[in-house]
Amino acid sequence: MATLEELTAAAQTEIDAKKTANGGDGMFAQVNNERREFTEAEYDQAVIDKANSDFDLQENGYKQARQEAYLPISEQLDMIYWDGVNGTTLWDDHIAEVKANNPKPE
Amino acid sequence: MAGSLIKVDEFTISSAVSSIILGGGSSGSSGLNASIDSTYDVYMVKYNNSGTSNDATLINSRVTVLGTPDTSANYDGAWKAIRTNTTFNNVSITNETQWTYTFGDSTGTGTSEKQSGIHYLFNFNNASEYSFMTVEQVMVNANAESKGGQGGYVHTVAQACDGIQLYASTGNIASGTFTLYGLKK
Numbered sequence: 390m391a392t393l394e395e396l397t398a399a400a401q402t403e404i405d406a407k408k409t410a411n412g413g414d415g416m417f418a419q420v421n422n423e424r425r426e427f428t429e430a431e432y433d434q435a436v437i438d439k440a441n442s443d444f445d446l447q448e449n450g451y452k453q454a455r456q457e458a459y460l461p462i463s464e465q466l467d468m469i470y471w472d473g474v475n476g477t478t479l480w481d482d483h484i485a486e487v488k489a490n491n492p493k494p495e
Numbered sequence: 496m497a498g499s500l501i502k503v504d505e506f507t508i509s510s511a512v513s514s515i516i517l518g519g520g521s522s523g524s525s526g527l528n529a530s531i532d533s534t535y536d537v538y539m540v541k542y543n544n545s546g547t548s549n550d551a552t553l554i555n556s557r558v559t560v561l562g563t564p565d566t567s568a569n570y571d572g573a574w575k576a577i578r579t580n581t582t583f584n585n586v587s588i589t590n591e592t593q594w595t596y597t598f599g600d601s602t603g604t605g606t607s608e609k610q611s612g613i614h615y616l617f618n619f620n621n622a623s624e625y626s627f628m629t630v631e632q633v634m635v636n637a638n639a640e641s642k643g644g645q646g647g648y649v650h651t652v653a654q655a656c657d658g659i660q661l662y663a664s665t666g667n668i669a670s671g672t673f674t675l676y677g678l679k680k
Binding site for chain 1: 506508510511512513514515516521522523524525526528553555564566578580581582584591592593595638662664665667
């Protein structure tokens with residue numbers, strides 16, 4: 390698990406590499422009908438934004454991943470019904486698999 | 496009522512940019528020097544076929560004050576993502592430095608992975624009230640899944656805002672037409 394400071398350092402490296410002065414493709418703003426490269430202040434903000442975004446993804450990304458992996462409620466209800474009829478553990482297994490595949494960060 | 500939706504500002508991306516501003520006076524992207532002001536009570540942002548240059552990129556937004564994006568940690572929001580591949584999910588943010596997920600989810604570079612939608616802007620020019628923005632969107636996300644979204648955002652600062660900045664979480668916004676309308680009083 391990376392700290393926000395570590396992710397900020399990584400974002401700084403990545404954003405620095407994007408600057409045209411460093412041989413990158415640049416990041417651009419469209420201002421008053423003119424496309425211009427980011428100012429240093431805008432690049433600094435981009436570092437903060439990317440670090441915060443990456444940190445949020447690291448801390449909370451598993452929630453979205455689980456949401457996407459869970460089967461629709463109708464199918465889960467069907468699983469629960471048949472588990473009751475047949476004595477199987479389809480639903481428990483499904484939930485456990487999704488959680489195991491998308492672990493909460495420690 | 497005919498003629499009740501007045502186009503104030505518009506920008507179509509021809510070369511990819513990381514950041515654009517609708518309104519915001521001379522800081523606006525179009526060169527039209529348009530601003531959100533007291534001319535209209537309610538403004539509307541329409542975006543069509545917005546796409547990004549990098550895969551899995553979010554479009555976030557901020558209000559602008561005299562053309563400068565407000566980066567203070569006062570952005571709240573909540574919305575429901577309506578998904579074709581699985582059940583809906585609820586998303587919320589509080590006290591962030593931007594309206595994250597303004598366009599609902601990340602898009603990618605695949606064919607038809609685009610976002611379109613409408614936001615209504617309330618109180619942006621009112622220095623005594625918070626700024627409100629509704630969300631209504633449709634998209635094909637970075638996993639090629641069709642989605643809809645509905646919700647709202649609040650910027651919890653009582654200040655006059657003259658525009659809205661849209662920016663990519665990484666890389667550039669590669670395509671799209673972004674239009675600001677005023678709703679005639």
